Amino acid sequence: MKIAVASxxxxxxxxxxxxxxxxxxxxxxxxxxxxxxxIPNPGASAHRGSGMQAVVLAISKEVDAVLTSYASPTxxxxxxDAGIIVIxxxxxxxxxxxxxxxxxxxxxxxxxxxxxxxxxxxxxxxTILHALQNTxxxxxxxxxxxxxVVLLIGLFNTFISEEALDSIFSGAAGLDTLWGACFGSILAxxxxxxxxxxxxxxDLGVSMFAVTSLIVAWVTxxxxxxxxxxxxxxxxxxxxRNAVCFVFAILVAIPTAIIFNxxxx
Numbered sequence: 001m002k003i004a005v006a007s008x009x010x011x012x013x014x015x016x017x018x019x020x021x022x023x024x025x026x027x028x029x030x031x032x033x034x035x036x037x038x039i040p041n042p043g044a045s046a047h048r049g050s051g052m053q054a055v056v057l058a059i060s061k062e063v064d065a066v067l068t069s070y071a072s073p074t075x076x077x078x079x080x081d082a083g084i085i086v087i088x089x090x091x092x093x094x095x096x097x098x099x100x101x102x103x104x105x106x107x108x109x110x111x112x113x114x115x116x117x118x119x120x121x122x123x124x125x126x127t128i129l130h131a132l133q134n135t136x137x138x139x140x141x142x143x144x145x146x147x148x149v150v151l152l153i154g155l156f157n158t159f160i161s162e163e164a165l166d167s168i169f170s171g172a173a174g175l176d177t178l179w180g181a182c183f184g185s186i187l188a189x190x191x192x193x194x195x196x197x198x199x200x201x202x203d204l205g206v207s208m209f210a211v212t213s214l215i216v217a218w219v220t221x222x223x224x225x226x227x228x229x230x231x232x233x234x235x236x237x238x239x240x241r242n243a244v245c246f247v248f249a250i251l252v253a254i255p256t257a258i259i260f261n262x263x264x265x
Contacts, residue, residue, distance in 0.1 A: 021051030184217025213253035
């Protein structure tokens with residue numbers, strides 16, 4: 001048997017993360033031996049769709065149950081549809097909740113209910129405090145992104161000259177599309193940044209082919225995040241998915257740019 005516990009740290013003494021989708025780690029524990037594997041949660045960025053990344057991780061690891069403080073109804077439904085028991089409303093350390101699960105303190109799985117809770121009433125002060133701490137931590141994690149978006153345009157205009165762009169993007173549709181997809185695959189960050197960079201590139205005369213492929217590759221290909229994806233989904237899947245998305249970024253960009261240029265003319 002294997003249990004996935006959403007936690008703030010990489011060991012059994014770590015506190016449970018407040019939200020399943022955005023906790024820092026997923027700890028896979030064997031409740032009989034307490035052998036565990038700590039995996040960085042690919043959804044910890046708190047970006048859109050982060051919860052589903054955590055769901056995919058849990059399913060790919062073939063866990064039998066998920067223990068967490070909170071999980072949204074959508075996450076519960078996807079996990080329970082995969083045959084995974086979901087128990088929410090928990091506090092304490094990873095080891096403590098696994099021991100409680102092992103001792104049978106929690107309600108049994110009810111098929112089709114999509115609702116699983118710990119056997120206690122009310123919300124404790126420690127739960128509220130933990131929730132506030134996690135909210136503050138997530139805001140602190142997002143703050144650099146917000147500041148980065150504000151500063152990105154100024155930095156881009158300061159350090160990227162039209163001459164440098166002309167030497168990379170020649171205006172040839174095929175080559176510009178390829179270069180755009182390459183840069184989009186390497187760069188990392190919030191997808192909003194790709195729109196800002198794309199707008200600046202267009203203002204500097206870079207073709208729609210390059211801008212479109214850059215944006216598509218940015219949001220679908222993730223070379224920087226590949227280690228986490230390999231850990232969650234396996235090396236073969238991660239490599240194939242990124243390769244296919246890179247190719248499709250090019251295939252999508254070319255007709256999109258042609259249509260746009262036609263209507264913009």
